[in-house]
Structures are given as C-alpha cells and as structure tokens.
Amino acid sequence: EVQLVQSGAEVKKSGESLKISCKGSGYIFSKYWIGWVRQMPGKGLEWMGNIYPGDSGARYSPSFQGQVTISADKSTSTAYVQWSSLKASDTAMYYCARRYTASKIDYWGQGTLVTVSS
C-alpha cells in the first residue's frame, strides 16, 4: 500500500528555521516525484515545487523559488521542505504528494500544520 507519512505539527517563531518531512512507503521512492503544496488558512491549494528523488533534481514554482528548499534522501525514502527564516505568512498546512513523470498527483500525505508566531 502506497503511503506518504508527514512529520507532525510545528509551532515556531518568526526568524527560526524549520525542516518538515514526508516519508514514502509501498513503492519505489526514487522513481516518483514528490511535490509540496501549501494551503494557507481559509485559502486554496498552491503548488510549491517538487523533487525527483532519483537524482535529487528540484523544480520550484516562481512564487516559492528562493523561499524554501526542497530536498530528498532516497536512502530513507524521505523528502523534505525547509525554511531558513520563517515568517508569520508561512503559517499554513503543507501537503506532500506523489506523482509519476508527466502524470497527475495520485497520493497525498496527511499534511503538516506549521504555525509561525511573530
């Protein structure tokens, strides 16, 4: 059974760093892209970017380029998104999602709630 299990909720202060994770199981992790999707409170879904664990090649949506870093460790089947200096506006639910090359997202993680206080 394919599963994407994300790390738990985080409460941080502005300026702090953060790295959240998404562990895949039930499939060959290195052969599927892992994407990250943001949902701010009361808002819709926003594509942040994705990574191909096979070669760690990451692509970012222009809105998120330079704001976050997406990485993956295929030895542990885990993808990450990290912030070096959080802002209150980073408060959101973050979902990881799996897709095959040139294909739709077929599995999602359960979401990680990040709360940043100023």
Add this chain to the structure above:
Amino acid sequence: IVLTQSPGTLSLSPGERATISCRASQTVNNDYLAWYQHKAGQAPRLLIYAAASRAAGIPDRFSASGSGTGFTLTISRLVPEDSAVYYCHRYGGTPFTFGQGTKLEIK
C-alpha cells in the same frame, strides 16, 4: 497557466447535480487536467485525471469533460458526503497550478 473555477460556491440539495467549470488561460497540453475533492482535515482525493478519466474507486456519479482551455466536473445525484472543496489542477508542465477551488455545500 492560470486556472479559473466557477462558481466559487455552490449550494445544492441531495439528489441534484453539480456542475463546476475550470477555464485555463492557455491550452492545457495533452489534457493534463485533474480534479480533486478536498474535505476539511483530510488529504485531497483524486477524482479525475486526463480531463475525463475517473480514478480508481471513484463512483460514476463523478464525471468530467473538456479539452484545451475549458473543462467541467459534474457530480450527479448529490449526497451529503459530497460536501467539499473541489479543485482543478494542471499537471505535466511546470509550474503546476491549481484552480482557486469551488466550495460545494449540500443543503
């Protein structure tokens, strides 16, 4: 590519039919357009991919059509558990995009 959904909110009764539109600012190549159902506190659920193909386990009450720049999701014989936000999503070429969502309320 910007995806614009309409309406923003839909309020219908059980048994009725919901129709949600998704318009793209440019042609969606290969009809790489998916629809997701998102309920509060849950992960989004894939309903439709390639514009009109139902995902595994999705009831045939959910159907979709369209090509190019115009796409439609239809949910027939509405039941209370269809209450959710529905998103269209373009994939296949980065950056991927989502529509802004349509909230479906079942009265």
